Amino acid sequence: MLDPFSPLDRRRFLRATALATATTIAQARAGMPTGSSPARPQPDAQGITWDKAPCRFCGTGCHVQVGVRDNRVVAVAGDRAADVNKGLLCVKGYHVGMILYGRDRLTEPLLRDNGRLTPISWDRALDILARRIQADPAKFGFYGSGQWTIPEGYAAQKLMRAGLGNNHLDANARLCMASAVTGYLSCYGVDEPAGCYDDLDHCDVCIFWGNNAAEMHPVLFSRLIDRRTRGQRIELIDIATRRTRTTEHCQDYLEMRPQSDLAIANGIAHLLVKNETFDREFVQRYCAFKADADPVTLHGRPIDFDEYKRMLEPYTPQYVERISGVPAEKIERLAGLFANRNLRITSLWCMGMNQHTRGTAINRLVHGIHLLSGHFGKPGDAPTSLTGQPSACGTVREVGTLCHILPGGRQIANAAHRAECERMWNVPANRIKPEIGHHTVQMFEKFCTPTNQGGDITTLFVQVTNPGQSLPELGKLFQAKRGLADKFLVVSDVYPTATTELADLVLPAALWVEKNGIFGNSERRTQQWFRMVRPPGQARDDCWMTIALARKLFDLGVAGMRDKDGNFLFQFKDAQNRDVPAWDWDRYYDINVDEKLYEDYRRFTHLEHKDVAPYDELVKTRGLRWPVVQDTSGAWKETRFRFVEGEDPNVARGRGIQFYHSPTRNDRAQIWFCAYEPAAEEPNDDYPFWLCTGRVLEHWHTGTMTTRVPLLRRAVPAAYVEMHPDDAARLGIQNGEIVRIVTRRGEMRLPAWLDGRGRPARGNLFVPFFDEAKLINLLTLNAYDPLSKEPDYKKCAATVRKVVAEVRP
């Protein structure tokens, strides 16, 4: 209760009232619902307005409560109403509010003029970009990310495919989960996991396949290990090339030679078949078998069980031990767990299996042992891939911002799919080109190749990502752009990065709660938030940039910017049915553009039964997992377990489990055999070590946001190299000493950290990639999976030497 006679409380009351009024006005300006449905949060006694948003960082999709006062984020708390994280966050999440306030935020458009970036107006910036596109629309590439919000990705999709008839649209998710996509597609015929995080609450065994969840998905990892604190029994098994914080919590650690995960998975399948401990009934009812065709294709060739059995024959535990270094009895123990029908087994993986030249193959194999043993479809029985970006699933996989796909799981190569999209976008037939575009590695290779030598990308627009640090073999795929006069790089970002370093035009972007947004997390959950603070200076939404760019092209007379009726592609109407010029920044928040684009996109999600929830339902909840369909009472219901009767509304009654998008169109999932093959670059006498790259808990990806947070920067200030203490001793390297790592592509000096955050197996090195002062990707390999086109950042051959102080002559 406030005491009206206390001067302090009177002030507090007045302040709260003024803030409430201001907030209401701001919400009205932002196109937010201000009426009763549903009520927007009001300021508390301290004048802080708390509102929900998904965390900006990884693909877990934790919800945070953001505390805002005087147009600034002042605090962040875990959201107890969120199913995903139930109130808990990680150290990045608690400090996510600070990423908005690094002193070096980009606040005005900058054009490179005689080598120096100089401020220009937004109008001029967009005009320059539009004219370059108009001059040669087929040589324009648009590169985004899994940090694009769904409306941002959808706007990019529509501009490129419906507007420019250009398929050179790809996203950095190509570098992180493309192999998971090809894995799901070739096994189930449809992308994205069948299970969800609820599996973590119910499994008896959880296997981490090359996945350091304690650092990379800490909230999900805690969801598992906190069950032990509550007295539950849960067995955790780590299969990895490096001891990590995850290993410390696991009962068993299988230290394997890099690349040998395929042999281990085949070894498990071999024993299940040989001992006849596989789930015969499950396989007979729901599965079929496949093997690679020559050349390899996404759907391979069907085989029968006998052929499958024959192919597995060599993979005895002893043979697997020879390849992987994992003792045969540990392989037998794993097979024994899968043979036990009374256990619930969840497999988790992320970059270890995806960033792999055999990424599609190992994804197929892990799905395969779950299907073969019937550990599928019951709560806790699931093979699930985790994602590293907040909307890799939502924006890249579902909206289809990759060079070969269209929204809702449609394929560019499929004429019916193209025609359907043209109809839904109301654009003329054949607007969408049938040839797929350049995937990420190819796009940057073409961009870094002189135009007269076949480099057919000349103008590249990069939004929400930092390829100058995250691409493999940076010297070839990014830095070679330097000095190519006819190449033009446009980068929208929030801070100066390794990418803006080579940019010709830099556009300042709004970040996270400075704009409306929608993300889609790893468990098919679509999550919405409203703008809470204004972006600094002239920073603006990426979605607005795309729409304003389209309008520039429209004004320049580019025909593709009109639909069949002559209307601008991004023409929006307000509640009174009046046209709103959303390309005019001052008018952009007159309506909720996010809602308009999302509702437009939602029509595309029905084809593959990935029905996302209506925008208004997202506003009310902490996200909903698709397919979201109305029940008989009209309520919107999410789906936790796909393909499972009683859970998934698309499964026919009496079927138990129905793979209703089966690639063989007979409701069966595919169990694949894929052989172990050596890595693209194996160590030899000249390069005797394996080099692996990855993340640390405190930093997220290329560190552009987390290194601006003083706490996180202090906790892990710079990159280092981890190695096994025995290797270090052999080479005379002591903790903290500077060593020189060399690969066939480059070299780098780094301090050695022994028995620090992790301990690689003998013969292995590990370097985190967050540090822009130590671009480890100058050393990595650009070999990629033939199907997913995802590069292998986890394995290449390297040498390491102690740096001996040079003697001056």
Added chain:
Amino acid sequence: MTMPALPELLASKGLRVILAVGLTVAATGYVVGLRQSRVESQRGVVYGRDLVGVKPVDAKLPTIVTYAQLSTKKLGPNRDWTTSLATLARPDQSPPPKKPAPAEERHAILAERAKRRVFDGAPPYIPHPTTPMSVSACLACHEKGLTVGGKVAARMSHPVFANCTQCHVEIASGELDHANNSFAALTALLGEPASLGAPPAMPHPMSMRNECQSCHGSTGPHALRTTHPERTNCLQCHAATSPLDAAPVARDSSRASR
């Protein structure tokens, strides 16, 4: 020669003297050790970070020796080593305050507390070196909380989550430099009674602070301690006011259980 029997030993005059001296020392030590020294209680709370400033009894620090050198080199006290009985870990047995501390003392504590977190509500960072691999090391001190000398290892304010380093990161020395970030941090408020004599409402959200004893109990800073530790149903009188606490708790997902 055979060993003398026990009665014979006790009968020996020299041994009787030794026993008497030993018993006296033990009794004195027991009584002295129980007493709260005046100096100690006035030190109030000192945080782990301050260990850096603690001078060892012998100001000359020993150098680290290798295992092989152990037999030849003399070992001395390390940086954090003191000889006082009072430095042994034990619960703080000082009586609860008779009345709430003055506002300036409480503000001083909040200011001190603010130095170890980025904003009010953020997980405090770790002001001492850690073994990053094991949670048991954290729980040894922080599960119940303890006082070592005047230094407090705060009791966890939330239930046990087994992955401590998920939220708490080590900043082993010095303060954070915020020069490159303009984040305006939320600061902690003092609880004020709504009217004279009324119990103060909770000035902070309850989320992650459900263990009131962490700050307001005997291992908390003096100025924040409750005057009435015998009453343990805190929420009976002290109301939560934050909208964060009004949020519905997560939906029950256990309906998926077998």
